[in-house]
Amino acid sequence: EKWHKTEVQACVSVRSLFASSACAAGTRKKSLLFSIIYYCFCFSIYCLPLYSSAPPTFTDTPPQYVEAKEGGSITLTCMAFGNPKPSVSWLREGNLMVSSAKYKLSDGSLTVLSITRQDRGAYTCRAFSLQGEAIHTTRLLVQGPPFIISPPENITVNISQDAFFTCQAEAYPRNLTYTWFWEQDNVFFKNDLKRRVSILIDGSLIIAQVKPEDAGKYTCVPSNSLGQPPSASAYLTVQYPARVVNMPSVIYVAIGLPGFIRCPVDANPSVTLVKWKKDGLFLRIDKFPGWSQMDDGSIRVAEVTEDSLGTYSCMPYNALGSMGWSPPAPLVLKDPPKFSVVPGGEYRQEVGRELVIPCEAEGDPFPNITWRKVGKPSRSKHNVLPRGSLQLKSLTKEDHGEWECVATNVATSITASTHVQVIGTSPHAPTNVHAVASSTWANVSWEAGYSGGFQQTFSVWIKRERLGPHDWLSTAVPGGQNWKLVSGLEPETTYQFSVLAQNKLGTGPFSEVVTVNTLVFPTSSPEPLVLLTPPRCLTANRTQQGVLLTWIPPANHSAPIQHYVMEFRLGERWEILDDSIPPVDTMFRAVCQLAQITWLMWYETPNASFGRTTVQLSLVF
Incomplete structure (x- = not known):
């Protein structure tokens, strides 16, 4: 008999012995004394398929350490064998991984896409079946520029003390070098400072015996020759006694x-x-x-x-x-300088033309003359002539505005001003823009800039603050007025406004943007309901002088009574007998000649009329 490994059928043979146990299969033996033949036969009774159980074992795994470049991708493959066949999964930090935009899993393989520094670390492959499990861990090392984990912080030290800046970084590969800068210069290239600085192996910077001149921004730049190195900055403040x-x-x-x-x-x-x-x-x-x-x-x-x-x-x-x-x-x-020639109050010239503005001064020592533009400086080319006059060779729109001639010597400076108008340009930007808002409208006002020499018109531009730069809407301003009432706004909303001027040559620049919040929409609260009672106990008594009406004031009235009103009815029609009975009175005498009158009495308060009551009398004369 012979047994074979699984997946191979092993046949069990039964040896049948008919005459002697010394029978050999396929052998026949004859005897001289007896004619007896012994036969040995092998009969194959049946065949059984045999299976064996085995725990999971790996047939292919990634290396213990795997390197990948930042921004690239990598595939880790695990293959396992066992009976029954094990399932293969991937874990990271103990959590089961699933396919996503970042990770792709298929048949035991894990692909990491768009690798970043955060993807570094351990990835565990797990093969599992009912017979057990097998685990293999691979560490992913991400090659990339350093990452600063301990940046420098602002420090303040006194003069002659030492200053210490930390700067620690992580990177793979770990061949880190640290470079420190003061402002824009390498600290080792700055005179005097280079003899007092040291960079430690962990990237820290030490400045020995600081001086006031050492104050400023210090920048740490770690590098491992991969990618763009990061940087981190901090400021050194040096305190020292006052000095001249x-x-x-x-x-x-x-x-x-x-x-x-x-x-x-x-x-x-x-x-x-x-x-x-x-x-x-x-x-x-x-x-x-x-x-x-x-x-x-x-x-x-x-x-x-x-x-x-x-x-x-x-x-x-x-x-x-x-x-x-x-x-x-x-x-x-x-002696202070003195102007011998001063510029005029205003000069008008067309754009592109030349303009010369005179200015001369004298003194001991002889003053130096310079020119400056008030407010926004002009970027156009201008010259100061030998005796101090200003030469604008080709006027531009930016030359428009106030200019000052400044004469200076060792003693003091004196100035003389003039105004330049450049004609033939687009308008200048409106200034001093203001906006006053209610719940649904805003009143926008401004001061017009220089028109450029032509009639100008305005438009108001508006948008909600939360919208983008392409969502501005404009509304025209009629005539030459410098205000606009913008209606149709939403309550409790932030709006931005800007004003644009235009003449026949085109539009000028926008004004500054002003921001306002519309108010809450007013809600009218209902007046409290007050239940008022009418005048009480109205009675009528006939006397020789007429009918005497008496009453008692109402029991409840929140507002003061202005006056009482007495009416009477003849048939279906009501007539006012008296509409100004003083509020302090409680009786009224009426002269009546009719046989039957219906009386009505009520009173008025400042806001409404309340409390009607009637009494009907039958009077016989």
Whole structure:
């Protein structure tokens, strides 16, 4: 007999012995004495299929560590064998994974798409059947730029102390290098600072014995040569006692004009006090008429005279103290500059043409003349001619507005202003836009900008704040008025408004955008219902002078009674007998000649009429 492994049929043979147990299959033996033949036969009775049970075992697994680049994809494959056939699933952090836009599972394979740093970690393949389970774990290592896990934080230190910035990053591969920048410069390329900085192996930065000049923004940039390296910044604040910086060797002031004697101070925290000396003695500023000390410690002289002559020094203080006195500086009186030619009040010129505005000054020392545009600066090219005049070679729309000629010498500066109108342009933007809203409308007003030399019209643009930039709607403004009532708004809604000007050459720029909230829609609350009673106990008695009517005032009335009204009816028609009976009266006499009259009495309050009551009398004459 022989047994074979599963899936192979094993035949069981039964040996039948007819004559002797010494029979061999397929053998025949003859005897000389007896003619007896022995036969041995093998009969195949039946065949049985045999199966064996086996727990799950892996036939193919991914490596223990797998690398993938950030932004790419990877497939992990697990194949398992067992009887019965095991099912294969994937787990991450103990949670069963299912197919999604990020993960694809099929026949034991797991595909991770669009790999990010968050996908790194352990992935577990699990083969399970009734005979048991098998587990295999693979760790995914994501190759990519570093990720800063401990960024630097803002710090404040006193002068001469050490400053410490942390900067720790994670990355794979881990060949990290750290670079630190002060503002835009590498710290090792900055003079003086490079000798006092150290970068530790974990990325931290140490600045030894900080100076005021070390203050600023420090940026950490870790790199492993993969992708775009991240960065993180923090600010160093250096506190130090107040000090004088760049004190002039000579102080010049203009005689006869207001002047300043300044103490150029640098301090952190801010200066709290500045002391002065004049000619070596402490200066009592309050002893000089017209002298005062400014918030920054400077001395203001209302009118400079020869009393200001002398040698000055200052010493500033803050919460940390002072670094000492400034070098003494003599004060010298100088005549202020004077304009010999001043510009006119206004100049009008067409766009694209040249315009020259005269301005000349004189003085000792000779003043320097510059020009500046008030408000928004002009980007067009302009020149200052040798004697100080302004030359605008080709006027542009931006040249429109106020210009100042400034004459400066060591003593002071003086200015002269003029206005330039550039003709032949589109309108300028409206200014000072205001909007006042109710629940369903808004009144928008503005000041018109320069028209460009042509008649201009306006339109108001509106949108709800929550809508996008393409949802503006416009409404025209009739005539040349500078206001518009915008109706049809929703209550309790935020709206934005802007105004646009237009002339025959085109539209100008939009005004600034103003935002308003419409009000809650008013709801009229019903007046409280007050149940009023009529005048009580109205009676009529015949007397020789007529009919005497008497009554008692009503029992309940929230508003004061203005007057009573007495009516009577002749048949079907009511007539007013008296509509102004004083509220204090409780009787009324009527002269009647009819046999039958119906009387009606009621009273009025400030808001309504209440309380009608009647009594019918039959009078016989």
